[in-house]
Amino acid sequence: MKTLDCRGLECPLPVVKTKEALKEENVVSTIVDNEIAVENLTKFAKVKNYTVNSKKEGKDYIVEISKGDEEADFEVEYTYADCSLAKPKTVVVFASNVMGSNPDLGAILMKSFIFSLTKQDVLPDEMIFYNEGVKITTTKSETLEDLKYLADNGVEIVSCGTCLDFFHLKEELQVGSVTNMYDIVERMEKADKIIKP
Incomplete structure (x- = not known):
């Protein structure tokens, strides 16, 4: 599991950094300092069909996202690449x-x-x-x-x-x-x- 400290970063950087980390890791824990960042990370995870859990620790929030075995993008990539659909x-x-x-x-x-x-x-x-x-x-x-x-x-x-x-x-x-x-x-x-x- 990789931990990212995204406190103080403006939208959409916490999501962008988490997305990039998930290309190499199955589980990423992102630390943020506001509820909007938690909501954005949660929405990102749900769109990707990832598992997401968040908790508050002091003034910060920790959002843990896990890819699991299946990625939501697979069907889209498969459709475009292998089914000859434009x-x-x-x-x-x-x-x-x-x-x-x-x-x-x-x-x-x-x-x-x-x-x-x-x-x-x-x-x-x-x-x-x-x-x-x-x-x-x-x-x-x-x-x-x-x-x-x-x-x-x-x-x-x-x-x-x-x-x-x-x-x-x-x-x-x-x-x-x-x-x-x-x-x-x-x-x-x-x-x-x-x-x-």
């Missing part, structure tokens, strides 16, 4: 550089969302940025390293050229390519699933 095409669409109405909190949430995308077992196929969303693909973005990781791992990233021009950011594009609204509409029409943070 993987559903997933497109993530960004119309803003923040999530929600509060700009300060929204920037934090968007950064966390994009980081969380890099930790998924199945990455999206495409990411489309338009309107203020194009600010994420330029030098003004704090998430460029995560976007470059996604691009390097096969995720196609496109930004609306009209939007880049409108915000005077065309020369500052750092990841992906420039596209137009006709192409954006086609990409969205062909998607099996569209995610919009």
